[in-house]
Amino acid sequence: MEKLSPECSVNKMSHCAEKLLNHFLDCSARGGFEEVEIASLSIAHFLRGNSCNTSSAKNGESLRNYCKVLSILFAAIRDYSKLMRITHDESYLRNPRETEKAWHSYCNCHDRLEFVKLHIPSVEEGPIIPELNNFRRTIDSRFGAGHCYVSPEVTVSKLLCSVCNERIDACLHSPGQLYDGQICQVLPDRIADVRSAAIVDSPSDLRNRIWPWRSSVGEDNEIRINFRLFTEWDIEDFDY
Numbered sequence: 001m002e003k004l005s006p007e008c009s010v011n012k013m014s015h016c017a018e019k020l021l022n023h024f025l026d027c028s029a030r031g032g033f034e035e036v037e038i039a040s041l042s043i044a045h046f047l048r049g050n051s052c053n054t055s056s057a058k059n060g061e062s063l064r065n066y067c068k069v070l071s072i073l074f075a076a077i078r079d080y081s082k083l084m085r086i087t088h089d090e091s092y093l094r095n096p097r098e099t100e101k102a103w104h105s106y107c108n109c110h111d112r113l114e115f116v117k118l119h120i121p122s123v124e125e126g127p128i129i130p131e132l133n134n135f136r137r138t139i140d141s142r143f144g145a146g147h148c149y150v151s152p153e154v155t156v157s158k159l160l161c162s163v164c165n166e167r168i169d170a171c172l173h174s175p176g177q178l179y180d181g182q183i184c185q186v187l188p189d190r191i192a193d194v195r196s197a198a199i200v201d202s203p204s205d206l207r208n209r210i211w212p213w214r215s216s217v218g219e220d221n222e223i224r225i226n227f228r229l230f231t232e233w234d235i236e237d238f239d240y
Contacts, residue, residue, distance in 0.1 A: 017070050024077050025127060033085035040078040044238045047071035064181030069119045072112050075238045079109035080128050087135060093142055096213045106135055107206045112235055115176070115183075148210050149203035150227045153195045156188040183235065197229060207231040 020043065028036045048071045083105040092098040110132055117123045159168045162185040168175070173184040199210070207228060214226040 028081045033081045036081040040074045044071045044074040061180045065178040068181050073116045076109045076112035079105045147199045147201050150208045151200045151203045152197045155193040157190045160187045
């Protein structure tokens with residue numbers, strides 16, 4: 001398992017992260033998927049709980065923010081390696097369970113990298129995003145790229161800020177931004193009602209995909225679809 005050496009803990013975090021990232025990508029390209037999954041997850045947890053997140057140094061807030069971004073980047077590396085392990089040959093496309101597992105790894109990696117590239121634009125220059133795009137094209141070609149998703153319309157009592165726990169429309173924080181090592185997220189206080197569910201081609205959550213094996217025609221000739229309406233996923237839930 002790859003580990004951060006002591007000199008990587010704070011002062012040389014950027015250099016060490018780049019070195020580890022290149023190592024993991026090379027290892028994944030050589031088929032060392034499980035090694036990358038274990039090590040990258042370990043580093044993601046390390047960065048989330050390391051002393052750099054509680055540093056009282058002059059640049060402590062910047063460091064905590066950077067650690068947060070790096071932790072999510074290495075979680076994305078873990079998702080990417082899981083995806084590569086599942087899809088290393090095309091047999092997964094004949095296995096519904098493996099296809100769905102690959103799709104969830106894709107979604108996790110995609111969402112995390114969307115956040116990371118706001119802070120580290122150079123991540124787009126690596127091989128991961130092109131590989132994700134190739135996978136997406138494969139899935140869409142095989143199972144359709146049209147109205148394949150479910151999007152719920154819900155009523156909530158109020159929306160809260162994850163940083164200050166106040167109403168998001170009344171606080172000073174902006175969703176998706178970093179504040180002293182915390183990501184501002186919009187949290188529903190309580191779902192009061194699920195009003196409807198629409199079939200769309202541009203969902204807010206790609207995980208709510210409709211798969212062909214989850215639909216059937218009943219005796220009354222009505223089409224029945226078993227689909228995911230909500231996903232309990234968080235960008236910082238590295239063990240998902």
